Amino acid sequence: MSPYTSGADADKAAYDRATAALDAPLAVVDLRAFDANAADLVRRSKGKPIRVASKSVRCRALLERVLARDGFAGIMSFTLAESLWLARSGFRDVLLAYPSADRVGFAELTADPGLAAAVTVMVDDPVQLDLIDAARPSGGPGEEVRVCLELDTSFQLLGGKVRVGARRSPLRTPAQLAALARSVVRRPGFRLVGLMAYEGHVAGVGDEVAGKPVFSRTIRVMQAAARKELAQRRWAAVRAVREVAPRLEFVNGGGTGSVQHTAAEAAVTEIAAGSGLYVPRLFDNFRSFSGRPAALFAQPVVRRPGPGVVTVLGGGYPASGVAGPDRLPVPHLPAGLRYDPQEGPGEVQTPLLGPAADRLRIGDKVWFRHAKAGELCERFAELHLIDGDRVVDTVPTYRGEGHAFL
Ligand SMILES: Cc1ncc(COP(=O)(O)O)c(C=O)c1O
Structure with a gap:
């Protein structure tokens, strides 16, 4: 579970409101x-x-x-x-x-x-x-x-x-x-x-x-x-x-x-x-500073395999480095979702377990944080820039400008 649970409901409500007219998958910067x-x-x-x-x-x-x-x-x-x-x-x-x-x-x-x-x-x-x-x-x-x-x-x-x-x-x-x-x-x-x-x-x-x-x-x-x-x-x-x-x-x-x-x-x-x-998740673990998660991506709930589980589209965006659980994105909002240990985040779909799953409906967004910072932008052509509960601009990533440098 993400450590950022305080104010989490308010953040989720604001991100959901800001992107209500937009379909996931999408990426935002707060x-x-x-x-x-x-x-x-x-x-x-x-x-x-x-x-x-x-x-x-x-x-x-x-x-x-x-x-x-x-x-x-x-x-x-x-x-x-x-x-x-x-x-x-x-x-x-x-x-x-x-x-x-x-x-x-x-x-x-x-x-x-x-x-x-x-x-x-x-x-x-x-x-x-x-x-x-x-x-x-x-x-x-x-x-x-x-x-x-x-x-x-x-x-x-x-x-x-x-x-x-x-x-x-x-x-x-x-x-x-x-x-x-x-x-x-x-x-x-x-x-x-x-x-x-x-x-x-x-x-x-x-x-x-x-x-x-x-x-x-x-x-x-x-x-x-x-x-x-x-x-x-x-x-x-x-x-x-x-x-x-x-x-x-x-x-x-x-x-x-x-x-x-x-x-x-x-x-x-x-x-x-x-x-x-x-501030991706690999930067949560420092004593000397704590930033605010600013870059997130949302995947849509597309089905409900059973009680206590929902499945979102895509989501398998691991980060570079020594492969391990800390390289995976983390389900961030709503709080209280976790991966199925048999599947993890998948290429085309990701089951998420936990009590929060039962409150999600098909079409809702689940918000994730990437493990690293810029690599997120290789998965999305644009970033929606959010101020409060409004998207104030939508800007291209390098990938969105047609560049995949690495
Ligand atoms: C040469 C160099 N300087 C600084 C950094 C630190 O970058 P960041 O603050 O994004 O972690 C890196 C990251 O790999 C680097 O390669």
Whole structure:
């Protein structure tokens, strides 16, 4: 059951009223919750700008909405094609947070001064620079490419035998970063402008999981140790890179679950965050903040197999990551519905069990929360934006604009 049961009846009534004329399946964003979540991210970042992680939003209208607020600046994008599309549609300061092997995209980037000025690409290996050079337009060097280096943030013990954190950059020591920084600054056609270090094992792992006190305590101990180790290494890495590139423009770090910790590090100039706007269910389990679920989807009740059970259409939208129950959407409203353990949420239909089922009629909506943030938008072409009990706008998702970047 969702933990958000207080005010749940009022929320359900408001969402049902707002969408009374619309048939499910549909997805909504509750703008009051979205704006409150945005304000909370800014409060936690203590004056450091927040770069919005577009993968966790996947809707241009909502990226524009959040970037219009004080405290947000720039986009953290997830593919080169997406970055170029955003830059072409007017977004400035787009940091592509993942290395790319998109040769067509690099050919476009290096041929267009406007794109090259707007987009910064991620590098952690000289081979990535070779790939970019090979894509440059024939007959000239093409535009200077803005480069950001990535630091490995994983927490390691016993000489690396125990390792916590995503396998991302191979660059772990300040010396390794400084060496690659030197090859970037010496190489014509590139400008080193940033450093990024994303501590996903702190920012994306909840430290207060309901019903799991021992696990939660272990996570807290691990995260405290990881934060301490990283703060020292990040500081030294930034110093080493700044010696090579004194005009470094930014040092990006953090994510929704670590905003206040990462912002407290003097070496970090900006924070990345996106999931904290929609607040999907994987972000329920943090001690340091509690956002409001802002993105929901509704599935229609289509049949009633028997007492205590209703079946809704579709609903099987699992999130990426290690497969497990925590990757599933959660039935949110009405409170008190659960999956049939033999079926789970299905490709075309989902039975839901519980006393609340008996109060639902065919045609009613059941409201769900996705496990992750932006992936919801790959299932829906549009988002209905709700203010109170009214739909005030309907805007396309990336998918609705014809783009499936990932
Ligand atoms: C590089 C990077 N920074 C920050 C984030 C945090 O994003 P969010 O706040 O949406 O969890 C992520 C998420 O995966 C990321 O890959």
